[in-house]
Amino acid sequence: MDLDRRLRQRKKELVQKWFHAVIETYSADASRFFANQKDPFANPVGRAFREGLSGLFDHLINSEQNDPRQIGACLDPMIRIRAVQNFLPSQAIGFLFDFKKILRKDLGDALEHPDFSDALKRLEERIDAFGLIAFDVFMRCREKIYQLKADDLRERTFKAFERAGLVHDIPQANAEKDHYH
Template sequence: MGKGLKRLIEDKKNQIIKTWFDASVQTYAPDTAEFLKGQKDPFANPVGNTTINGLTFLLDQLLKDFDRKTLATYLDPIIRIRAVQNFTPSQATEFIISLKQVLRNTLKKELQEIQLAHELSAFESKIDQLCLLAFDIYMECREKIYEIGANETRNRIFRAFERAGLVADTAVYQPKVEKTRT
């Protein structure tokens, strides 16, 4: 990415983040969106605070190299929340694509320069990649939810069998549930 666009984004970073955050919380009901924007306490409003913190970092990181691992660290908490809320997969990840619109609107005048248009195109490819990464995380979260449910059921049934004396050697057969972040 050329320095032109990077500098422009950095100059208007606060405004871009604010607009991006507004667009992201608009995916909730209007009353909820007001709450998510208004309540600043991170423990009273984990969804809003996780989202704003994540978006701030993601924009910073996108201006640097596209480091999947680092980006995933900040994308994960947002997607982890949206993966259990009442969203379809596309709704859960759509907020990333909305950054394109936010940039185009915020930098409307500046982007008329032909050179910047090329840079914007390159930057938008990064946003696309980020969106794909979000889909990966979303699917991991969904799989985790089903895994948790399956483990609960399996343990419940196993314990019932055990109580009924149908398990010969608990030391050998007792399933050990792995606790791993997927």
């Protein structure tokens, strides 16, 4: 039996464990809600991780899948949420590497098998690579946040004034807001 087949068979359990590892990073009160509220609209965070991790798992074990854009697209909904929650960057993407531990624990004694250990090494390298992509996605989300901060109301207001050819009138209105930095 090769690692690939074994992982495919164990997908449901592994993704479930991974999901709980992610959910554990929230407070006890919230994690129960994120995990148990199955309504995707009442619990969009839970939905994103449930669906996202399952897709990510498929990408991970598919050694043909090396397109960072597709992998990034799969990571995006999850990272996008963690990028605006109260996490440090390390914590925001750390859940990816949790999968290594989950995997090793799940394989148990089978790890000793030479076939397995080689395949496992390759898989762990893939996890590392995914981690780097996750970092890109995280930065993209953060940059978006900073851009939105910069753009917000002032920019839109400015645009409307600009369209109206009223830009010279703006300092008066804006002077009030200049203490924002």
